[in-house]
Amino acid sequence: MAFDSDVKPDWCPGCGGYGILASLKSALTGLGLEPRNVAIASGIGCSSNLPGYIRAYGFHGLHGRPVRVAIGIKSANPSLTVVVTAGDGDEYGIGFNHVINAARRNDDIKLIVSNNSIYGLTTGQASPTSELGQKTKTTPDGSMIYPLNPLSTLLGAGATFVARGFSGEPKQLTKLIEEAVLHRGFALVDVISPCVIWNDTYAKVRSAVYKLEDMDYRPDDQVEAYRKVNETPGLPIGIFYRTESKPTLQEMAVATNGGMKPIDGVRNLEKREAEDLMREFY
Numbered sequence: 414m415a416f417d418s419d420v421k422p423d424w425c426p427g428c429g430g431y432g433i434l435a436s437l438k439s440a441l442t443g444l445g446l447e448p449r450n451v452a453i454a455s456g457i458g459c460s461s462n463l464p465g466y467i468r469a470y471g472f473h474g475l476h477g478r479p480v481r482v483a484i485g486i487k488s489a490n491p492s493l494t495v496v497v498t499a500g501d502g503d504e505y506g507i508g509f510n511h512v513i514n515a516a517r518r519n520d521d522i523k524l525i526v527s528n529n530s531i532y533g534l535t536t537g538q539a540s541p542t543s544e545l546g547q548k549t550k551t552t553p554d555g556s557m558i559y560p561l562n563p564l565s566t567l568l569g570a571g572a573t574f575v576a577r578g579f580s581g582e583p584k585q586l587t588k589l590i591e592e593a594v595l596h597r598g599f600a601l602v603d604v605i606s607p608c609v610i611w612n613d614t615y616a617k618v619r620s621a622v623y624k625l626e627d628m629d630y631r632p633d634d635q636v637e638a639y640r641k642v643n644e645t646p647g648l649p650i651g652i653f654y655r656t657e658s659k660p661t662l663q664e665m666a667v668a669t670n671g672g673m674k675p676i677d678g679v680r681n682l683e684k685r686e687a688e689d690l691m692r693e694f695y
């Protein structure tokens with residue numbers, strides 16, 4: 414496949430990251446995209462290593478900051494498909510402010526969150542999506558804090574595409590990522606992605622999960638979407654909400670000032686010019 418990389422993931426055998434990586438590569442291939450048309454930004458964490466394992470433009474940045482990097486990439490070159498891949502600690506904890514504001518502005522970026530309800534890379538501390546009562550290194554007697562529901566928070570922030578997948582259902586996840594990429598505007602695909610070392614939820618998720626497309630569910634009603642994303646004890650996966658009634662930030666920019674134009678020379682910057690640019694920062 415065009416998106417295959419020579420670099421093999423260093424994830425633990427069984428990590429949910431493999432399902433996300435495979436689904437992302439299938440989705441991009443299925444949409445007929447080429448690696449040179451795709452840029453992937455990430456933060457820090459096991460899941461944030463993903464851009465290294467796929468052949469496309471990649472930016473492995475700082476914890477909690479990949480959404481801002483992605484918006485910068487999209488603004489510099491609006492023709493790219495721009496994706497963020499990072500963990501729940503990265504996106505729903507440290508960088509959640511950026512996520513909320515990207516949803517509010519309907520920035521045309523696609524956010525795929527590997528949600529394992531734990532900090533994997535730093536060996537098992539609680540994250541914002543850790544469950545009430547969940548025992549972790551930082552909550553040895555069980556978490557006393559109610560978990561964040563990122564899907565309902567982002568619906569409230571005005572997100573125009575809100576979906577949830579499961580790394581153990583790569584076929585459906587591929588479809589969800591395809592739909593997110595095709596969506597005009599900000600798209601969240603929250604992926605339940607068990608961490609087999611620090612929070613192995615495979616059995617629990619498998620017993621609770623069901624697909625929205627198998628039900629009589631239409632993702633065009635925001636109020637119904639709120640109800641569905643908060644449903645317990647079932648764990649619906651699929652597209653909860655989608656609307657293209659809102660302009661993207663990039664379209665608004667075109668309407669108001671002629672648009673964000675590709676920065677001249679981004680692609681073919683000469684070494685000498687790059688050095689001149691660098692000097693401006695010193």
Ligand SMILES: Cc1ncc(C[n+]2csc(CCOP(=O)(O)OP(=O)(O)O)c2C)c(N)n1
Nearest residue numbers: 457458459460476500501502503532533534
């Ligand atoms: C600003 C900042 N805070 C904390 C850290 C330490 N840190 C590195 S990875 C990580 C946890 C990552 O967890 P998550 O984003 O859920 O990804 P996972 O490893 O579970 O895929 C933390 C807290 C950091 N690098 N930078």
Ligand code: SF4
Nearest residue numbers: 425428459533608609
């Ligand atoms: S520690 Fe957890 S999240 Fe990190 S690679 Fe291993 S299974 Fe995946």
